[in-house]
Amino acid sequence: MAEQSVRRGRPGYDLESLLAIAVKLFNERGYDGTSMEELSRRLGITKSAIYHHVTSKEELLRLAMDRALDGLFAVTLEARSQEGRAIDRLEHVVRRSVAVLVERLPFVTLLLRVRGNTKVERAALARRREFDQLVTDLVKQAAADGDLRSDIDPSVTSRLLFGMINSVIEWYRPRGDITQDALADAVCTLAFSGLRVH
Amino acid sequence: MAEQSVRRGRPGYDLESLLAIAVKLFNERGYDGTSMEELSRRLGITKSAIYHHVTSKEELLRLAMDRALDGLFAVTLEARSQEGRAIDRLEHVVRRSVAVLVERLPFVTLLLRVRGNTKVERAALARRREFDQLVTDLVKQAAADGDLRSDIDPSVTSRLLFGMINSVIEWYRPRGDITQDALADAVCTLAFSGLRVH
DNA sequence: GCTGGCTGACCGACTGTTCGGTTAAGAATG
DNA sequence: CATTCTTAACCGAACAGTCGGTCAGCCAGC
Structure with a gap:
């Protein structure tokens, strides 16, 4: 069961961990009611950093x-x-x-x-x-x-x-x-x- | 049952008829997903006219x-x-x-x-x-x-x-x-x- | 002529997104 | 061991556009 591949590069969020938090926030505030700014604050990273993982909010x-x-x-x-x-x-x-x-x-x-x-x-x-x-x-x-x-x-x-x-x-x-x-x-x-x- | 009081002034929307259309649009697009601009378009009046009937979107x-x-x-x-x-x-x-x-x-x-x-x-x-x-x-x-x-x-x-x-x-x-x-x-x-x- | 409804121009704050550059880790090389 | 390369995540500043909301004044009907 050990699918524990070693993470390379700078540690931080990957797509999955970022998505989990994003979805949680979307459910709290509603998708339209959540800004990328707000999401970045919750993640503890900048707004632009999100766009490293994903091309858009949608x-x-x-x-x-x-x-x-x-x-x-x-x-x-x-x-x-x-x-x-x-x-x-x-x-x-x-x-x-x-x-x-x-x-x-x-x-x-x-x-x-x-x-x-x-x-x-x-x-x-x-x-x-x-x-x-x-x-x-x-x-x-x-x-x-x-x-x-x-x-x-x-x-x-x-x-x-x-x-x-x-x-x-x-x-x-x-x-x-x-x-x-x-x-x-x-x-x-x-x-x-x-x-x-x- | 005739509560039909005579409407005075320029004909148009009153609060009730405006609210009905607003709520309909809110339900279609979601409250956060609906802008006052969009609502005004649906109503056929300008955005500022809405604020004659109501003090805020909320x-x-x-x-x-x-x-x-x-x-x-x-x-x-x-x-x-x-x-x-x-x-x-x-x-x-x-x-x-x-x-x-x-x-x-x-x-x-x-x-x-x-x-x-x-x-x-x-x-x-x-x-x-x-x-x-x-x-x-x-x-x-x-x-x-x-x-x-x-x-x-x-x-x-x-x-x-x-x-x-x-x-x-x-x-x-x-x-x-x-x-x-x-x-x-x-x-x-x-x-x-x-x-x-x- | 008063009442109620509406216009058009505008404001400051915030929106999602882009861009060029930076930083921290493991892997490969000497 | 130290150095360089690669990978992956991140920052700060700026963008054009949209947001909710304001204000002074105009207009239609009883």
């Missing part, structure tokens, strides 16, 4: 969102190559999505808040829509199988379902006492069985 | 968020003065919250996206937290009554529940074929009974 955003999108797309690839009932595959997608959300929390957070102001943002939104489509298809299939209630429109169901999942970024912090598995269990229980005692 | 934000918060707080006041089992009062809060979300969609949307960069934003976040607390208390009470499942932490439950509700702002548009009541039904069914067929 590239920071792109890099971050790609990390989130790559994780989510790995889930869809998994789901597509899977067998079994749609409802079971749906539950698997939900569990894996929660995992990606938790493991790449800052990146996904940034992704979910993008408004589509620039080309980069619109491209990210387009990839997100692809993901949503897969989930909606699964919900439709499971409803057709008779495993999911058919009294609610599948697209409404999938939107509310992923609304619940995505809301995790607003409050979940890995440091806390809730493990990733416990969170996934809570989400699945609530989503599939509801919160009322029957 | 006041637009404050006015909008207050409209959302006032609606949500009316729900909590209702809930506090209500009798009956906690689970029934919780369902009522959920239904009324969906109603407020739909009726004041643009204002609530703006509220839910604020990051806390300024005093105005932090004050709004504080009021939001008060609202969340009421819901969490209701969930706790309902769990203590034995009406709600006790295998999930009440604060997690309430967060996921309102994550689902709040996600409505991301996709629901009143123009569509889903009525407000149908939406509230879908939310309550999904939240309380889950999406699996039993």
